[in-house]
Amino acid sequence: MIRKFASVVLLLILGYAFYSLVAGFVPDGELNRSAAYYAENTARETGAQNIVTAIIVTYRGLDTLGEVTVLFLTAAIVAQVLSHSRAPAGTRGSGFLPAGELLETGTRLLVPLILLFGVYVFVNGHLTPGGGFQGGAILASAMLLLLLADPMRRFSHRLIAKVESISGLTYVALGVMGLVLAGGFLDNRILPLGQFGALFSAGAIPLIYSLIGLKVGAEFSSMLESLEETEDR
Amino acid sequence: MITIAMTTGFVLILIGLYGALTNTNILRMIVSFTIASTGVNVVLVSVGYMPGRTAPILDDAVPVGSATTSIIDPIPQALVLTAIVIGLGVTALMLAYAYRLFRIRQTLDISKIVELKW
Amino acid sequence: MDVIGALILLAGTVFLLLGSLGLLRMPDAYNRIQAGTKAATLGTLLTLLGAAILMPAWWAKLLLIGLFLLFTNPLSSQVLARAAHRSGAALAPQTGVDHLAEDREDLS
Amino acid sequence: MSNIPFVMALLLAVAMIAAALVAVRATATVGAVLAAGLVSLFASVMFLLLAAPDVAMTEAAIGSGLTTFLFFFVMGRIRREGGGND
Amino acid sequence: MNERKSSGNRSQAEAIDARRAFLLFATLLLFWILLNGSLAFGTLTAGAVAAGAITFLFKDSLSVFSGYRIMPASLVASVRFVAFFFRELVRANLQLARLVLTPSLPIRPAIVRVHTGLKSPVGRLLLANAITLTPGTLSVEIKGEWLYVHWVSAEAGAEVATARIAAGFERYLEVMYG
């Protein structure tokens, strides 16, 4: 009772603070200085159409490297925590029943298309909305569909781990190449900028985003897999 | 538009906090947490919106020359994108630890978990 | 031409509205799935067609969305109906025969 | 005509708050998780109306998709080991 | 597949596998071109690499055309199947609209058995999907040669059900997929 009362009081105080925030908010009339800089110079400096992608991959590339590292650590810790809590003998995974025939056929039909759509999302990160993180999530969704259609199916851990480590390594290597060949770490001008609006343009952005996409997809897949994993011991 | 979005975001934060404070089931607390984080994201994006402008993608609809006067602020969007991805990581960690707690204590109800050590 | 496209779009949304009404009025889960999936599929397809007539340059993306929906929507309805039957969702009282429940033993 | 996005945002706001209340108050955990997914889904349409397609896509694929899937996998494991549904 | 096969059988199986892989690759490339909406050289190269990698890594995948019999008769059947399907889809929605707008809600649901003779997985999937979208029916389960269908306005008997629900589509699908 006291607990409920205290939480309601806390919420009221917070609600008043939020109300004063909303009431006093005045939207900007024009872009602030850093946003105006990005709006003017992104096309010339990076050749990317999507300014958000340019900020994430190039201007703030180091932060993105940190983000990918955080995700990697998360996947590793989830696997570690779950491996310390083995399920009782004779049970397996999340215990879904075998799927019906139609779902299996549909999965075999749809998984390649979903994977290709994921590839489209991260390769076109500099032209359309989307990018490595969204594309990686879509790749992981395709893996999830495979897991759901056939709960007995096992992916090769080594393949997932290999994809992840190779793409991570290449990502860092591209960053260092930017340090050597162009203006700084993860600079995208190590490759020619190309024609504005084409698929192979914007220097190394499509390459870097593809690597991020593969790495993130592998991380999410291993996260899902360690939640579904068979534990027969 | 901005006012609607911002108010919704703040209300979502409050609802999420209320749920996290009053529920005793760990899974329900995590659900409330994800709602609150969605609310934060909505607030952040609505701060970057400007009426009458369009998305910061410079294709045929938005020529490069007029970008400064026709697109909205891209920086909050980049920020929120990172926040969503990290939010998934945090949720996954919370779920893994909740499962571990369940394996050890055989319950998800925190009012039944009285020992501090586990 | 634009008017025709807009009218097709309107027809699609009217089907969506009717489907939602069916979702609300039908007595049990299976009938609701029926109402939902049919109306949603045709409604969305007509909306996409109308949008393609209004904006002819967008046809490829709209066609893809339509094809994808045409494949996935009935499939997910089927999986959901199967799950509903397996989890023992109640049938409406006016239901006649249920051959699947009769054959359930030798099926699983 | 120019009012349509405004009205859509208003509808979405109502729907988000309703779904959030369902998520907090529902009796079954499954319903709560679904409602949380729905909140993320509407938030992503809201992002689209706020001219942020990148964020909308991320929220749809990650916030609404993968988060919900993770919840269901964990709930499957917990149910398999005889955990209470609520 | 059987381990011990004669060399003739094996080469035949390899030919079938190669044909399936090629069809999958072609479908994926078409999907990629539609997604990108451009025929530039760079786009096509990237698409070919991605589609090739997916075809190589997921060997047991199918495409819509797996098991499709390429001959004039099946082409005609496909066109007629699509036309019939859309007509039925519109009819289904009109029927649903009438049903929903009638105040008394005159439904008499049942789950009935429907016989199907199709063997090809893609054909069966298409049949089940088509049944789900046609007037008043929803496929619930498929097992062997029996398909279980939820029917809103039920009439008696498996023969009637088969004739009313499945026969229209099966006629074309049998020509297309065999």
Add this chain to the structure above:
Amino acid sequence: MVEIILTLAAVCVGLAFLLALYRFVIGPQTVDRVIGFDVLTIISITGIVLAALLAQRVVYLDVALVYALLSFLGVIVVARYLEGGQ
């Protein structure tokens, strides 16, 4: 003319949205909520197409594709969970 028809269409979408949301909120079973979820996702796709038409941006349609994918996967995950475990 086109604007009036589009406004009417938006009204229809809004009403359909509210009806499906009502079904989601009242339940009564989890299966009914899942159906509501599915229909709400698909209505959102229509909403996204309308938003893209109003903003005249083709890039918004990518989000609609992600939505189509998501409605399919979400329903299948929940359905597989509801089927029951071993």
